[in-house]
Amino acid sequence: MKTEQLQMQDLEAAMQMSEYAFRYEIPKEKRAERLKQMDQYQQLYGIKENGKLAAKLHMLPLAIRLGEQTIPMGGIAGVATYPEYRRNGYIKQLLSDTLYLMREQGMLVSMLHPFYVDFYRRFGYELFADRTIYTLKKKDLVRMAPVDGTIERVKKEEHSQLIEDMYTTYAATYSGMLARESSWWQQRFYGDHDFIAIYRDASGKAQGYMIYETSSRDKLEVSEFVALTADARIGLWNFLAQHDSMFEEITLDLPHHDPLIFMLPDPQLALKSYPYFMARILDVPAFFEKYDWQQSPAGVVLHVEDKIIEENNDTFSFKDESTAISSETKGISLSINMLSAIAFGYKRPLTLWQAGLIDGPEEMVRKFEQSIPNREAYFYDFF
Incomplete structure (x- = not known):
């Protein structure tokens, strides 16, 4: 074989x-x-x-x-x-x-969309991002106070570097977002009937965009909603609400922590939330050499279990943000799965420790907790 x-x-x-x-x-x-x-x-x-x-x-x-x-x-x-x-x-x-x-x-990492989560957990993959789809009816499309900006509606054939730059800025606020190249946008991203709505502020600067499909007579589907400012969020929403006479239903793919839904008069919407993508670290020391810690993890020791990649199945200690193989016996014991979920911000160390999914001294777990950035994980793409 x-x-x-x-x-x-x-x-x-x-x-x-x-x-x-x-x-x-x-x-x-x-x-x-x-x-x-x-x-x-x-x-x-x-x-x-x-x-x-x-x-x-x-x-x-x-x-x-x-x-x-x-x-x-x-x-x-x-x-x-x-x-x-x-x-x-x-x-x-x-x-x-x-x-x-x-x-x-x-x-340094690998990612996939699982057909069955437990199967890929055997190979060290762990969930790192959920997907949340909101369903809105006509009554939910209540416009907010207008902002001093404009909407430019373009077709997917008019895709530009401007959209890519906004996405790149937005992606930097999350963990796990794909670093899209131009070829990805052109070949893998847009659907056959997609439109793009670009929000420009009063000075004409593009501050957000929305990608949506109108192929159905009764349903509008928003596949990506990117707002870099508060006004962009309101401007894009008001544009979406202007479709209230055209569609019976709108679905909105939106990170669950985005404040847009909270801003609505009635945020009690139908929603579907489900685990979406999985990830795993391939090279523990090399990964953490590039990691942007919230604060120094010096003093944290990890006993990592990796059943597939033998080189990761070791003890690692952190000193001034550098990672080294260690002979320390006192430390946090965890699988490569749990380490991956923590590194992406999907689950916090203290939460996993309290659930019995990682083990170690509470003081060190809390130190590890303080070192991990408070940054949400999300993933808009598919492959």
Whole structure:
């Protein structure tokens, strides 16, 4: 059983496996372009049996934002096998080998969208971001006091660097947001019927945008809502509320801690909130060398358990924000899963300690708690 990087001649077989496993079909006129993108932007790994592709996954070399820091990330997608090859350990081998391959390429974290959370927890992944979708009816579209700004409505074909720059500024306020390149916007982000509403303040400076779809007669769907200022939030909302005569329902994809819903006269909206993406640290010392601590973690010692990446299965101590392998016996014991959830800000050390999910001296746990930035985790993208 050998993991190998798939070549151009293997990509059609990989695409057919995805179609079978995920039950969709790529139209003939789009197949060549899809193969080209797979070859250009992804690394595919697979296991063959008697020369035939038996299992495969796609690795996307990407990057994420942890506040102001940009961290190289390997995205995992398209994990699949045919039914006749299941339960042979192929997927386990593929994932384990690919984690090491990403680490060797300098990627500090890996992320994926799970089909089943517990399955990927076995490989060190842990939830790091939730998704919250609000559903609004006509009665909820109450305009706020107007602000001194304007809305510019453009089509997705008019996408510009201006939108990318606003997203980059917004992403820096979170943990885990994708560091989108222009090619990602153009090929992977927009839907077929998307519009963009850009808010400009009184001086003409763009301070926010909203991406939304109007293909349904009765429903408007907001897939991304980015406000860099209070006025931008109000201006975008008032534009959204102006659609009250056009749609019976509006869905809004919004971080749960964004104050917009709180600002409404009646914030008791129908909502769907669910765990969304998972992440795991690939290289503990290298990751924390780039980490932007809230305050120095000096004196914190971590006994990390990683069942896949042996180099992470060690004791690490922090001294003046540097990380080193240590022989200390007193420290916080935790899995790579829990460490990843903490580092992204999804769960706080003290919360996990009180739940019995990490173990160690309370004083050190509190020191670790104070060192982790108070920054929310969120992820708008999908792969």
